Amino acid sequence: MFSFLLIIHSLLAVTLLGALTHQTISVWWPVAKRTGSFISSVRSVPSMTYTNAVIVLYLVTAVFGAWIYTEYRLSIRVTLQDYRMHVPEGAFELKEHVVTIGLGLLPAYWYYWRQPADAAHARTRAIVTALLAAIVWYSFLTGHVLNNIRGFGS
Amino acid sequence: MSNISRVFPVFAIAFAVIYIASVYFNLAVLTYHPQLVQWGPLVEAPKQGPAMYWYGWLITSAAGSAAIAALALALPARALDRACAVLVWLVPLIMIAVIMYILRGYFLR
Numbered sequence: 001m002f003s004f005l006l007i008i009h010s011l012l013a014v015t016l017l018g019a020l021t022h023q024t025i026s027v028w029w030p031v032a033k034r035t036g037s038f039i040s041s042v043r044s045v046p047s048m049t050y051t052n053a054v055i056v057l058y059l060v061t062a063v064f065g066a067w068i069y070t071e072y073r074l075s076i077r078v079t080l081q082d083y084r085m086h087v088p089e090g091a092f093e094l095k096e097h098v099v100t101i102g103l104g105l106l107p108a109y110w111y112y113w114r115q116p117a118d119a120a121h122a123r124t125r126a127i128v129t130a131l132l133a134a135i136v137w138y139s140f141l142t143g144h145v146l147n148n149i150r151g152f153g154s
Numbered sequence: 155m156s157n158i159s160r161v162f163p164v165f166a167i168a169f170a171v172i173y174i175a176s177v178y179f180n181l182a183v184l185t186y187h188p189q190l191v192q193w194g195p196l197v198e199a200p201k202q203g204p205a206m207y208w209y210g211w212l213i214t215s216a217a218g219s220a221a222i223a224a225l226a227l228a229l230p231a232r233a234l235d236r237a238c239a240v241l242v243w244l245v246p247l248i249m250i251a252v253i254m255y256i257l258r259g260y261f262l263r
Contacts, residue, residue: 066208066209069206069208070186070188070206073204073206074189074203074204077204086260086261086263087260087261089260090257090260090261091260093257093260094253094254096208097174097177097250097253097257098250098253100173100208100211100212100215101169101170101173101174101246101249101250103169103212104165104166104169104170104173104215104216104246105166105169105170105242105246106166107159107162107163107165107166108162108163108165108166108167108238108242109166110159110162111159111160111162111163112163112242114159121239123239124239124240124242127243128243131243131246131247
């Protein structure tokens with residue numbers, strides 16, 4: 001059961017990671033004229049359209065994460081402590097907290113991306129998006145490493 | 155909606171601060187005992203297996219920051235908007251640094 005939920009959580013996280021990465025690249029490194037190359041295509045995505053998808057994906061991924069978190073506390077964390085794997089344990093503790101700070105950031109993220117886009121908030125919009133992307137990247141990589149240590153089917 | 159949404163950045167700022175304070179001082183409004191599949195009010199000691207406070211911290215932070223955001227509706231919109239444009243990313247960044255410092259023991263053993 002928890003392995004299935006973990007896979008769903010991972011797939012949602014991959015989708016969220018892709019959406020936020022695209023949006024961050026397009027807002028920090030926009031392209032003036034689309035050339036048709038892969039890099040140009042990535043830079044020229046309509047970043048505004050990602051906002052609602054990012055919020056929904058973040059919330060749903062967090063709900064699945066909160067659900068499987070009980071299994072982490074009961075089975076996985078104990079193993080990490082038994083094997084004195086303090087760095088992965090600490091990395092996951094940090095993930096728990098930065099993801100929550102990201103959760104609280106979502107209403108502000110929506111506010112700065114609401115239409116019509118306010119030019120005065122362009123810098124804030126870009127930084128908030130990059131911060132959320134950094135949180136999701138860190139969380140994804142930490143979750144991936146923890147899954148490699150003791151995840152699927154354990 | 156636009157009137158309410160102008161305090162969304164205030165919610166984000168307050169949420170980051172209250173959440174880290176909740177973690178540090180353990181201000182959970184409820185406790186979950188996963189081994190027993192049992193919820194309890196406020197902070198309870200572990201009964202059988204670990205006690206989980208994260209859900210309680212989340213509710214504390216959401217309720218506290220919603221209250222602060224509601225109060226911020228009384229502040230002048232323009233000044234609030236200007237202050238939030240920086241604080242909305244700076245405060246969460248500082249709070250992440252604070253939690254890294256709190257958790258430093260995991261990485262320095």
